[in-house]
Amino acid sequence: EKPKEGRLAGLTTLKTLNKKQRFAVPWPICMTPESLKEWVAIESDSIQPLPHFRQEIFKMMDIAADKLRHLGAAVDSIDMGHQELPDGQNLPIPPILLAELGNDPKKPTVCFYGHLDVQPAKKEDGWHTDPFTLVEVDGKLYGRGATDNKGPVLAWINAVGAFQALNQDIPVNIKFIIEGMEEAGSVSLDELVKREKDRFFSNVDYIVISDNLWISKKKPALIYGTRGNIYFTVEVKCRDQDFHSGTFGGILNEPMADLVSLLGSLVDSSGHILIPGIYDNVAPLSEEEKKMYETIDLNLEEYQNNSQVERFLFDTKEEILMHLWRYPSLSIHGIEGAFHEPGAKTVIPAQVIGKFSIRLVPYMNISVVETQVKKYLEDIFSQRNSSNKLKVNMTLGVHPWIANIHDIQYIAARRAIKTVFGVDPDMIRDGSTIPIAKTFQDIIQKSVMMLPLGAVDDGEHSQNEKINRYNYIEGSKLFAAFFLEVAKMHS
Amino acid sequence: EKPKEGRLAGLTTLKTLNKKQRFAVPWPICMTPESLKEWVAIESDSIQPLPHFRQEIFKMMDIAADKLRHLGAAVDSIDMGHQELPDGQNLPIPPILLAELGNDPKKPTVCFYGHLDVQPAKKEDGWHTDPFTLVEVDGKLYGRGATDNKGPVLAWINAVGAFQALNQDIPVNIKFIIEGMEEAGSVSLDELVKREKDRFFSNVDYIVISDNLWISKKKPALIYGTRGNIYFTVEVKCRDQDFHSGTFGGILNEPMADLVSLLGSLVDSSGHILIPGIYDNVAPLSEEEKKMYETIDLNLEEYQNNSQVERFLFDTKEEILMHLWRYPSLSIHGIEGAFHEPGAKTVIPAQVIGKFSIRLVPYMNISVVETQVKKYLEDIFSQRNSSNKLKVNMTLGVHPWIANIHDIQYIAARRAIKTVFGVDPDMIRDGSTIPIAKTFQDIIQKSVMMLPLGAVDDGEHSQNEKINRYNYIEGSKLFAAFFLEVAKMHS
Structure with a gap:
């Protein structure tokens, strides 16, 4: 009608x-x-x-x-x-x-x-x-x-x-x-x-x-x-000019190997962020809040179909919404400086910049998170004993x-x-x-x-x-x- | 003169x-x-x-x-x-x-x-x-x-x-x-x-x-x-269209997280390839060969200065040359489909293709290595229990x-x-x-x-x-x- x-x-x-x-x-x-x-x-x-x-x-x-x-x-x-x-x-x-x-x-x-x-x-x-x-x-x-x-x-x-x-x-x-x-x-x-x-x-x-x-x-x-957002660049540098993998492959700490190892240490396959202390200031879940999530009108099946995602990390409406709204998340966006085009190129990129960001929730603090992230990546990098140079920068911080x-x-x-x-x-x-x-x-x-x-x-x-x-x-x-x-x- | x-x-x-x-x-x-x-x-x-x-x-x-x-x-x-x-x-x-x-x-x-x-x-x-x-x-x-x-x-x-x-x-x-x-x-x-x-x-x-x-x-x-070369693409796909990390960050198996974990499992920080069995067919080092390496005219200091690399993975002329010539090496070249430009973009790439290649040495066999690589990556991926789809392809194989x-x-x-x-x-x-x-x-x-x-x-x-x-x-x-x-x- x-x-x-x-x-x-x-x-x-x-x-x-x-x-x-x-x-x-x-x-x-x-x-x-x-x-x-x-x-x-x-x-x-x-x-x-x-x-x-x-x-x-x-x-x-x-x-x-x-x-x-x-x-x-x-x-x-x-x-x-x-x-x-x-x-x-x-x-x-x-x-x-x-x-x-x-x-x-x-x-x-x-x-x-x-x-x-x-x-x-x-x-x-x-x-x-x-x-x-x-x-x-x-x-x-x-x-x-x-x-x-x-x-x-x-x-x-x-x-x-x-x-x-x-x-x-x-x-x-x-x-x-x-x-x-x-x-x-x-x-x-x-x-x-x-x-x-x-x-x-x-x-x-x-x-x-x-x-x-x-x-x-x-x-x-x-x-x-x-949610807020804190955006990081992780630069790993060997030298300015790229290498050819035939000529140098086998004797270098390759920046890409360092970088994927750093990026791979940020979050586990269940979406849990691995940076120590990062969850410390996240607001605890109150009973009142929990009840609010239960009454929210979300058709999970329809939501999933519309999003064209085969399976989410969580099964219930409440868990999904909480992980979108009241828990932090970490996403890896990409890498600058590596080979990104279609086809095959046997380059060893000599200087690469990984990019990731963390969606912040109350009451996470930008400068605390910045310190935690930098310390964690520097620790992981130093364990690798690589001869490359690491630079971690926060390029954006929104509360x-x-x-x-x-x-x-x-x-x-x-x-x-x-x-x-x-x-x-x-x-x-x-x-x-x-x-x-x-x-x-x-x-x-x-x-x-x-x-x-x-x-x-x-x-x-x-x-x-x-x-x-x-x-x-x-x-x-x-x-x-x-x-x-x-x-x-x-x- | x-x-x-x-x-x-x-x-x-x-x-x-x-x-x-x-x-x-x-x-x-x-x-x-x-x-x-x-x-x-x-x-x-x-x-x-x-x-x-x-x-x-x-x-x-x-x-x-x-x-x-x-x-x-x-x-x-x-x-x-x-x-x-x-x-x-x-x-x-x-x-x-x-x-x-x-x-x-x-x-x-x-x-x-x-x-x-x-x-x-x-x-x-x-x-x-x-x-x-x-x-x-x-x-x-x-x-x-x-x-x-x-x-x-x-x-x-x-x-x-x-x-x-x-x-x-x-x-x-x-x-x-x-x-x-x-x-x-x-x-x-x-x-x-x-x-x-x-x-x-x-x-x-x-x-x-x-x-x-x-x-x-x-x-x-x-x-x-x-050396030969065997080139691989590792595709991890969630859906066709990219996501926004504000809208979906926290509830997805993000393809980039899967991919960096896969790429990060290929080689350790000393350059050793972690794929089981990959060294099995590498020719053993003979005494005659060892002696040949010793007599080669390479000024290591000059070589290092020319290459502008602060430190190689190995200290001696012999080790460096052997790892360039008679041992395999693995290089990660880049990622297609992720954010690669300067600046900050809060995208969750929905379909990414990692690219790496292995320089082959006698007497490694292309199809044996292909099988080892695919099995290894599929095993690692299945341990992640991700809802994404994995496709590993060999795109080039030269003996x-x-x-x-x-x-x-x-x-x-x-x-x-x-x-x-x-x-x-x-x-x-x-x-x-x-x-x-x-x-x-x-x-x-x-x-x-x-x-x-x-x-x-x-x-x-x-x-x-x-x-x-x-x-x-x-x-x-x-x-x-x-x-x-x-x-x-x-x-």
Whole structure:
């Protein structure tokens, strides 16, 4: 059965909500995806470093600024200067929007972070429809950026607009920080957040990010953690120039033999990391946490089929999710400097760089792990008595992020979800490293929450990205319900 | 002191030779490098697959055919058809020259193999002089192909010409097989040798190759063996598409972890190969062989300095040479399918192919080693209980070659060296895999000898390739002396 369109869909759900009498926002407006259609049409690709795409992002930020002004917000479009690319090209960085609506000291201030740039998309990559034309098929709104992250930004605007359209008081002060370079690594965002810490962010109580997905197709989720990442290079060097294995094979400590031995000592075949002490600071598993994992809606068979993996290291939903979210993992990515092409080459690479990284979890400490890794590899290497030179470097260290799920805004969000969707959310984490939450937490030192709207099958970053009409509309309601709940609890 | 030029240099040495009364070839002619200059000027590059270079090789083969005809030889320039390259290009293969001079059933027939194609060379690669202009500096004749292999081919022709110029009977029947595709893998040579086995090669007694170098700058050498090579790919596959380590790190048997563990189990840090049984068929070290290693002229300190290696696996000249020549070695070349570029990428490669090869020595057997390697890797992999798929393939197998140093032509060459250079040669091998000797040995089933003329510092394949004037001239004499010795011993 096709869901009902526009106003009607909103009104139908409104009745249900009113019956429950949990809060009093009706949904007569803002519920058609017209604005989303207009926004998806802009190819605001931040990955391809071409002037044309940058112009599109600028256009996107302008339209969003207008939309926010139309909402009555005071909008600052902050010029972030230029970016020099590795190829020497100089491109302008799209502005970051800082917007605020309401300044009532009796109300809590909720700041929403979102981004309006998108991943590249081309019809010929396997899209069934034009990626920059929002098309609805069976209740799914297909288009690049529909779920990542234009849809959620508009849902937040919808929520604010609904209160206004009905002349109802918005129960919270609203702030927005909207960028246009997230997919390209949030160029210059940190800088701005630091700069605005004591001005724009000074009265912010809660920060909400809606840039992830549920773990289910149907059941909403709240995200309270992301893994960090610490990236290492392991260089083993004999000399600059490669050798020929006919001429030198047999009398050398070959760097590749040293390196595979080092890399092979990092993790065992059950995925257990062999670096002494590495698990020491991993948070112990509490009973409350254990129970949260049990209630999560994950169809293991479907998950396995979708991933095309014959067998995982673990058999149960709980073990799998814990090893993706709350335990560290180590992955070997590759080797630089060795023979990597098809075919056969009898080279003895003279200088090779292995690369691996460890996904960090609370409460692992970057510098402690760095020391443990270096000491371990140096010990193993010295046991080999090789004449080569070893250099281990940490090239990247991003902290894990974890929120306190008993914070007011988490409780408020759980209540709002129960109101709008009728269920308790999955309390989940994201195994990836998303520095933004930790950045806000560290700089602004306020509670950060990830409140996703999209379903697990939305395909962010892939072909045929979509957001369900249901998720878009109920998500808009969810944000409004959240305003009411958080205001109630905050006072 | 600069060596004397041309005729005079020849005549001076002649006197010495005559005094010893070991044989009676005077050296009035052929001793200037005029022909070498003409040949080096032709850019007969077989590596770069361009029509222009192929034309140069054709030109080179034509000039050589004329030179051989001028010597009185009957020359067949055999059309070897076309070659289809991986990029679809179709290029003509240069002809192979089969030449013969003399057909006296009372004389032995000595066949010389050589090639007239060269490695690429460009002035800007670091040549001090134009690579295709033969230039003499301090007794060194610089130019691409001077030592590899145009110089030695001309030295053989010089030796024949010397007998003729003096109206002396050539004591052996002479044959030549000269190709133009050696650097590119001797395209179609095998085919011709097989085809001519019962015709051109039917009366050949000895095959001489002069396409290597001495191990010393001063002391001549005879080469009686080359290592073989067996190349393996080890594929570990989870699925087609790579994973993101944030999304899947922690729950997978990661192919790279499996692969580095497999590759790390092949060889220990002292260079010892860990595959059970692999040393079983390696020839035991005889007392005679041991003594030969002791007399070899290798300045270990200089060798080590030149190689820019801080420390070898072995401390003595004998151990180092034995591990380059008469013991197998295993080298890991690289990994295909993993992250190999500079920078940091958090990929979990889903399908990776490790590559390694083993240099084979007498009397290791390719199919025995293949079975040992596959069984060993499959055992190790099955102990890991990984859900990935393993595929081990042998992609190349070339036999080692060893000659009987008590064969007539080896004894003859040792005597000729003693006559011309006044010393016993280093009896050496080549650690590289040069299939040609084994090919001739297997197909024609006659004694094959490598009789190098060039010094260790000739820089074949590198910038500033050269042959010493001394080596070129004395080498020409050496060949003539060899004709006399082999004829004497053969009868």
